[in-house]
Amino acid sequence: MHASPSEDIVHDWNDTDPEPAPAQSIELNDETLRDGIQSPSATDPSLEDKIELLELMESLGIRSVNLGLPASGPRAFENVVALARWIRDRGSRLLPNAAARTVIADVRPIVEAVQKTGQNIEVHTFIGSSPVRLWAENWELESMVAMATQSIDFAIAEGLEVAFVTEDTVRSPPRNLERLFRAAIDHGATRLVLCDTVGHATPAGTRALVRWTKQLVAQTGHDVKLDWHGHNDRGLAIMNAFAAMEAGADRIHGCALGLGERVGNTPMDLLLLNLKLMGWISHDLSKLVAYVRKASEACKFPIPVNYPLSGEDAFRTTTGVHAAAIIKAKKRGGDWLAERVYSGVPAGDFGKEQTIEIGPMSGMNNVRYWLDRRGVPYDDSLCAAILARAKTFARTLTDEDVFAIVHESRQGSS
Structure with missing residues (x-):
């Protein structure tokens, strides 16, 4: 049971001299x-x-x-x-x-x-x-x-x-x-x-x-x-x-x-x-x-991936430091804190959520979080194999990429 976060932990300079509502x-x-x-x-x-x-x-x-x-x-x-x-x-x-x-x-x-x-x-x-x-x-x-x-x-x-x-x-x-x-x-x-x-x-x-x-x-x-x-x-x-x-x-x-x-x-x-x-x-x-x-x-007009709020990348990260902070925030303060530690827009208020994926700049936290979210059993050996393979990629891994690595790792250990 963790303490609920207080809004006081976000100092908002926007409120120092706020624009008055019309x-x-x-x-x-x-x-x-x-x-x-x-x-x-x-x-x-x-x-x-x-x-x-x-x-x-x-x-x-x-x-x-x-x-x-x-x-x-x-x-x-x-x-x-x-x-x-x-x-x-x-x-x-x-x-x-x-x-x-x-x-x-x-x-x-x-x-x-x-x-x-x-x-x-x-x-x-x-x-x-x-x-x-x-x-x-x-x-x-x-x-x-x-x-x-x-x-x-x-x-x-x-x-x-x-x-x-x-x-x-x-x-x-x-x-x-x-x-x-x-x-x-x-x-x-x-x-x-x-x-x-x-x-x-x-x-x-x-x-x-x-x-x-x-x-x-x-x-x-x-x-x-x-x-x-x-x-x-x-x-x-x-x-x-x-x-x-x-x-x-x-x-x-x-x-x-x-x-x-x-x-x-x-x-x-x-x-x-x-x-x-x-x-x-x-x-x-x-x-x-x-x-x-x-x-x-x-x-028939595509949403740019980096478009605010609705774009695919709006609440998505593969960076290890960012992922670790989001995961720690979620454990300590739940979604409220997790949605603010690396975002200026609270995703849940608009029907979205933070997404952590795996890529060449990821850390072990990314891998464990990704596997937990999908209910995939894992041990340290599997996580290490996925992360090592991710470091060889020049892009974010797709779900298919990660599942293929999981399959290969299990085949090799059987």
């Missing part, structure tokens, strides 16, 4: 089924897989979900209708939305999906706003305003809520954004979605943009929420998401496994992981790894 409630919008599958390496999942993903999103406390861009083709439209009907019939807490360019022809299929299902779907109508995009498209700002307001008017007249989305918001000057935002709000948009479409923003830039937009909204006197939609081209997507929340964004967008165009979107799973570890949410995340694995399987 005053506003934190909502998350899952873009896996829209922006995520725009990854050139992703496969558009089957309807059955999409429904499984919706179930997992709901179990994780994700509040809203983008069902797709129904104007992009018959399959996309049929899937949006089927998913909206599933949400309705299940009585799901998920709030669906769908994407559309700022043209009535794109908004109309969303209206039709609502009419077919009786399920409200928020319209996310988008248009480029940066000078780079205006120059490339040969657009004039006033013609963009006209396109935006016409599409918003059409959706509002059909009784739908509208989120107005400006692509490349982070590289757009205030004069463009103010003109577009004021027009969208005047015509009934109840959300503005600020987009880091090309992953250009830094946390400082994110905070500046969100704060500026909040001030603009306050001047209008309307109750308009702000969303943050980030990409990861500079590897700053998670940091920017937290900066947006700190600055007052009401809802953060993300995709399972960080799927999306180029290097992808804010990883929804890592966002949830960090929100939980920071104490900003209390959701049950025991199915978080299942969510990532399902997205990987459904989109």
Whole structure:
């Protein structure tokens, strides 16, 4: 019987000057089924897989979900209708939305999906706003305003809520954004979605943009929420998401496994992981790894082995010193201590566990632990034979490798 470990044995410098939780409630919008599958390496999942993903999103406390861009083709439209009907019939807490360019022809299929299902779907109508995009498209700002307001008017007249989305918001000057935002709000948009479409923003830039937009909204006197939609081209997507929340964004967008165009979107799973570890949410995340694995399987997009939490190597070691410390910690303090001695993420809270394997940098503790876990009888001679053979390998041994050594050793001693 060993003493239970105390949390005091982990001194947490993160708590010295902690980031305060934002005053506003934190909502998350899952873009896996829209922006995520725009990854050139992703496969558009089957309807059955999409429904499984919706179930997992709901179990994780994700509040809203983008069902797709129904104007992009018959399959996309049929899937949006089927998913909206599933949400309705299940009585799901998920709030669906769908994407559309700022043209009535794109908004109309969303209206039709609502009419077919009786399920409200928020319209996310988008248009480029940066000078780079205006120059490339040969657009004039006033013609963009006209396109935006016409599409918003059409959706509002059909009784739908509208989120107005400006692509490349982070590289757009205030004069463009103010003109577009004021027009969208005047015509009934109840959300503005600020987009880091090309992953250009830094946390400082994110905070500046969100704060500026909040001030603009306050001047209008309307109750308009702000969303943050980030990409990861500079590897700053998670940091920017937290900066947006700190600055007052009401809802953060993300995709399972960080799927999306180029290097992808804010990883929804890592966002949830960090929100939980920071104490900003209390959701049950025991199915978080299942969510990532399902997205990987459904989109035929492999999980990198070193990917945080869900990657094969996240809680896996072959190093003798690490293995010995984990085993000693487990004996003295149980899983609580074992999960912290060489990890900053408690594996068991998210449905995983520490894994010790055998390789060229292993010690005898690795071998004994490996054999114990699999119920293989052993003596010192067998352990020594396995470790000696492991030292001749240039990689981690597979289960088949170790069992072959066990078999050979027993054959030789009989």
